[in-house]
Amino acid sequence: MSDYALLERQLAALLDERDPLTNCAQTCAFLMQEVPDLNWAGFYLQRRPQTLVLGPFQGKPACTPIPFSQGVCGAAARSRATQRIDDVHAVADHIACDSTSRAELVVPILHDGEVWGVLDLDSPRQGRFTPQDQAGIEALVAIFQAQTDLERL
Known part of the structure; x- marks a missing residue:
């Protein structure tokens, strides 16, 4: 189990820029290094209405674009609620970018009441x-949001 209190302090120290692209890239790399059993960590950003497009990530090439109406990332954006999925293969509209992924955690990122994007984590372990x-x-x-100028992207 990860020591999230320690990870919070480390991420807060790491994000010394306000630039969203830099902070997305740093956050992905940090999560891949510090959180065990991940095979993908990345951001999908809302750059078009009701659509997520691939942002900075670590892992295999990914699927893009993702409409809000499809997949686990789309569900997180649509509902504005975190999606924690134990077995992605049991989700009817799961978008399978990497067939080795079994579990997924997707956290929506809101700015001024709108979906800015999502942070998507995949694991090969159900x-x-x-x-x-x-x-x-x-x-x-929350630390990423507080330390990032989300209006710049």
């Missing part, structure tokens, strides 16, 4: 994300 992981990653997203 049931990888616990409620504690969800709370910890949501806290890390």
Whole structure:
């Protein structure tokens, strides 16, 4: 289990720029290095209405674009609520970019009441994300939001 209190302090120190592209890239690299059992960590950004497009990430090439009406990332954007999925293969409209991914955690990022994007984490281990992981990653997203100028992208 990750020490999310420590990860919060480390991420806060790492994000010393306000630039969203820099902070997205740093956050992805940090998560891939510090959170065990991930095979993908990245951002999808709303650059077009009701559509997520690929942003900075770590892992295999990814699917893009993703409409709000499809997949786990789309569900997070549409509902504006974190999606914690134990087995992505059990989700009817799951978008399978990497067939080795089994579990997924997607946290929406809101700015001025609108969906700015989502942070998407994938794991090859079914049931990888616990409620504690969800709370910890949501806290890390809050740090990302507080230290990033989301109006610049």
